[in-house]
Amino acid sequence: MAKKIPLKRKYEMMTRGLAWDTTYQDMDDVYPYDKFEGIKIHDWDAWEDPFRLTQDAYWKYQAEKERKLYAVIDSFAQNNGQLGLSDARYLGALKLFLTGVSPLEYQAHRHFAHLARNIRGTGAQVAAQMQSIDELRHAQTQIHAISHYNKYFDGLHDFTHMHDRVWYLSVPKSFFDDAVSAGPFEFFTAISFSFEYVLTNLLFVPFMSGAAYNGDLATVTFGFSAQSDESRHMTLGLEVIKFLLEQDEANVPIIQHWIDKWFWRGHRLLSLVGMMMDYMLPKKIMSWKDAWEMYFEEQGGALFEDLARYGIRPPMHAEQANNEKHRISHEVWAIFYQYTHAAGFHTWDIDDEHKAWLSAEYPDTFDKYYRPRLDLWKQMAADGNRYYNMALPQLCQVCQIPMGFTEPDDPTTICFRSREYQGDRYHFCSDGCQYIFDHEPEKYIQAWLPVHQIFQGNCGGAEIPDVLNWYHLNLGVDNMAYEGSAEEKIWNDWMATRRVGAART
Amino acid sequence: MSTNNVSITLQNTEDARPIVEAITADNPDATVHHYPAMVKIDCPGHLTISAESVGERLGRDWDPQELHLSVISLSGNIDEDDDHFDLSWN
Ligand SMILES: [Fe+2]
Ligand SMILES: [Fe+2]
Ligand SMILES: [Zn+2]
Numbered sequence: 001m002a003k004k005i006p007l008k009r010k011y012e013m014m015t016r017g018l019a020w021d022t023t024y025q026d027m028d029d030v031y032p033y034d035k036f037e038g039i040k041i042h043d044w045d046a047w048e049d050p051f052r053l054t055q056d057a058y059w060k061y062q063a064e065k066e067r068k069l070y071a072v073i074d075s076f077a078q079n080n081g082q083l084g085l086s087d088a089r090y091l092g093a094l095k096l097f098l099t100g101v102s103p104l105e106y107q108a109h110r111h112f113a114h115l116a117r118n119i120r121g122t123g124a125q126v127a128a129q130m131q132s133i134d135e136l137r138h139a140q141t142q143i144h145a146i147s148h149y150n151k152y153f154d155g156l157h158d159f160t161h162m163h164d165r166v167w168y169l170s171v172p173k174s175f176f177d178d179a180v181s182a183g184p185f186e187f188f189t190a191i192s193f194s195f196e197y198v199l200t201n202l203l204f205v206p207f208m209s210g211a212a213y214n215g216d217l218a219t220v221t222f223g224f225s226a227q228s229d230e231s232r233h234m235t236l237g238l239e240v241i242k243f244l245l246e247q248d249e250a251n252v253p254i255i256q257h258w259i260d261k262w263f264w265r266g267h268r269l270l271s272l273v274g275m276m277m278d279y280m281l282p283k284k285i286m287s288w289k290d291a292w293e294m295y296f297e298e299q300g301g302a303l304f305e306d307l308a309r310y311g312i313r314p315p316m317h318a319e320q321a322n323n324e325k326h327r328i329s330h331e332v333w334a335i336f337y338q339y340t341h342a343a344g345f346h347t348w349d350i351d352d353e354h355k356a357w358l359s360a361e362y363p364d365t366f367d368k369y370y371r372p373r374l375d376l377w378k379q380m381a382a383d384g385n386r387y388y389n390m391a392l393p394q395l396c397q398v399c400q401i402p403m404g405f406t407e408p409d410d411p412t413t414i415c416f417r418s419r420e421y422q423g424d425r426y427h428f429c430s431d432g433c434q435y436i437f438d439h440e441p442e443k444y445i446q447a448w449l450p451v452h453q454i455f456q457g458n459c460g461g462a463e464i465p466d467v468l469n470w471y472h473l474n475l476g477v478d479n480m481a482y483e484g485s486a487e488e489k490i491w492n493d494w495m496a497t498r499r500v501g502a503a504r505t
Numbered sequence: 506m507s508t509n510n511v512s513i514t515l516q517n518t519e520d521a522r523p524i525v526e527a528i529t530a531d532n533p534d535a536t537v538h539h540y541p542a543m544v545k546i547d548c549p550g551h552l553t554i555s556a557e558s559v560g561e562r563l564g565r566d567w568d569p570q571e572l573h574l575s576v577i578s579l580s581g582n583i584d585e586d587d588d589h590f591d592l593s594w595n
Contacts, residue, residue: 007570007587050583053570061573068574201578205514205543208577212542220542224516227577235583285541299580302509306582306594 011052016045019122031120037183040248044121047243050235058130062137065225069141072221077148083498086214086282088153088491089482092345093280094211094219095155096272099344100172101203102142103163105226107176108191109135115184127236134229141222148218154487155344155478162344165459166471167450168272168336171400174447175269179262181443185244186258192237194262194315198303200230201295203273210277210285238303245310252311257439263315264432267324268399274329275336278358279350287361292325317432320408326362327411330370335404337377338389342464344473346482349378369411386481390464392451396429397444398436405429421445507594510547511581517542521575523562524554531558543577552581554590 005013022030034041075081085091112132116125150156163169179190208223244251274288286294296318304314315321333347340347350358355374358366380387393402407413408431417428421441428434437444453459460470468475482488513528515521517539525544529535535548546552560567569590581592 004587007585050585051570051573052585053573057570061570064574205578206540209540209543224542224577228516228573228575231576231579232573234579238582298510299512302507302511302580302594305507305509309595 007052010054014054015122015126027120031118033118033184034120037185038254039185039244039251042247046246047121047123049123049127050239051232053130053232065228069221069225073144073218076218081217082149082152083494084215084217088487089280089348090214090216090282091153092347093276094149094216095345096276098142098146098156099159099162100169100272102139102146103160104172104176105135105139105142107180109139111180111187115187119184131233131236138226141225145218145222158472161472166344168343170448170450171272172269174400175265178265188240189255189258190262192233193241194259195266196230197234197237198263198300199266199270200234202270202291204230206286206291207273207277210281213283213285214281245312256312259312260316261436261439264317264436265399267321268401268433271328271332271401275332278329279333284357288329289325289361297322316435320432323408326365327406331404331406334373335402338387341388341475341480342468343479346479346485346487348482349381350374365411381481381483392454394427395449395451396433397426397447397449398428398433400447400449401429403427403429506550508549509594510549511552511592511594512545512547512579513552513576513592514543514545514578515575516577517544518575523559524572524575526562527558528552528554531555551591551593556588
């Protein structure tokens with residue numbers, strides 16, 4: 001039997017061993033994008049993928065992952081797996097995930113392909129090639145899940161169209177547009193490091209475990225299959241940062257600014273996940289606050305201590321984010337509850353058991369600030385006057401979330417920040433978003449803000465039904481209160497049939 | 506060396522079970538947390554996965570790259586070779 005080539009040697013041969021420098025054309029002309037951000041790189045060969053994954057092994061393991069994943073997805077579809085969900089309310093979280101995140105997987109696929117072509121280090125090229133293919137796989141498997149759920153439930157019928165238009169989907173869309181319109185090293189810092197390494201655990205790990213707990217086999221399976229690639233992406237994120245910091249001291253302040261910016265961008269984006277975890281999973285696995293402590297304060301804390309040797313400090317607004325862990329899920333749920341008539345999923349009144357859980361998880365804030373509001377809304381609904389907010393909200397110019405977040409030192413006052421730039425006034429939800437605007441106003445003044453666009457007459461009309469039509473959402477079917485919805489009815493009918501069936505056997 | 510926790514999260518699967526067993530046997534300071542569908546293992550400063558130790562439990566050779574089939578999250582600097590997979594903080 002031929003002797004196995006040691007891993008380190010094989011990695012050498014399959015990365016740098018396959019590369020050459022161009023001579024007919026200047027390398028700077030072949031790779032025109034990897035210098036303009038001011039990042040200095042002296043030795044691309046110092047780049048090492050710690051997994052030392054080469055293409056041959058990559059295809060072998062990915063094929064194995066796909067075989068396992070599709071076996072589960074197939075049997076889920078064949079056996080009406082959707083009937084095993086804990087409750088149809090769970091679908092709200094799933095719909096938000098699939099319409100908000102799945103298109104980002106595709107964007108990531110495209111941009112890593114771009115990086116694989118446009119950065120000149122071979123190790124980095126190979127890692128970006130693999131990630132590009134991974135992200136395409138993630139998009140595909142999630143679209144298969146959409147296709148299955150769309151047969152039985154509302155709101156998933158036109159997800160690409162919605163992603164480009166719907167007001168809250170502009171939050172994830174604009175986040176990624178911001179990243180792909182940056183240079184290659186900012187993109188790596190934004191997506192690979194700040195998002196995938198520092199924050200993505202909060203999106204995928206407790207939420208997917210929650211999906212399992214709520215009987216959603218399809219989602220936990222595509223989620224964890226994707227996350228097995230994600231641990232490689234996270235590693236790339238950490239390696240890229242260490243590599244850039246080691247290459248030249250002049251890179252340190254540039255990277256620090258990007259970390260400050262993208263930490264806050266990611267934190268705002270994940271406030272939607274906080275709402276999903278605390279309010280939308282019928283069976284809870286951990287609160288947003290606990291997840292934040294575990295993944296950002298503990299793991300992120302260890303990471304930034306490790307990076308201190310390069311002169312990197314924790315993200316600028318980290319303290320503020322830690323402070324917000326007691327609030328944001330409640331604040332975001334309040335936004336969606338009020339505007340559920342303009343969304344692609346339902347919201348509902350919170351029952352007593354759920355309130356008791358929130359109260360136990362958030363002893364400092366829930367009973368004091370949020371319970372009274374939920375009680376009032378529940379009473380209004382009982383009186384036949386379910387609360388829908390008919391005024392369109394002011395959006396933050398940077399994160400594009402309605403301005404429902406509160407002052408750092410006062411959870412009862414909405415936080416407003418604003419700046420004048422070239423004669424126009426721009427609004428922000430927080431110091432973090434304002435800081436981001438101040439560094440690149442010429443970028444953010446171009447933001448496509450859904451509410452501004454509605455008022456400018458670019459979204460199908462001035463009334464909510466016109467706008468929903470333009471979104472391809474069906475008013476009163478895909479959205480509004482869960483109580484009394486078609487989805488609630490069909491779910492209850494299925495469960496009743498199941499009980500009758502069970503009684504017979 | 507830092508004593509901050511490094512961490513690895515694996516799926517709750519047949520493939521991952523011998524890996525979890527090897528980690529707990531070889532890293533006495535490791536703490537194992539069970540969640541629906543996953544297992545998170547934390548360990549102060551450093552954690553090692555020995556290919557030999559996993560292989561003994563499996564009854565066949567185990568390549569540390571097979572970890573790709575089971576791992577869902579990591580925290581710490583990675584050092585991987587033919588016979589081990591290590592996580593550490595500096
Ligand atoms: Fe992905
Ligand atoms: Fe990824
Ligand atoms: Zn904002």
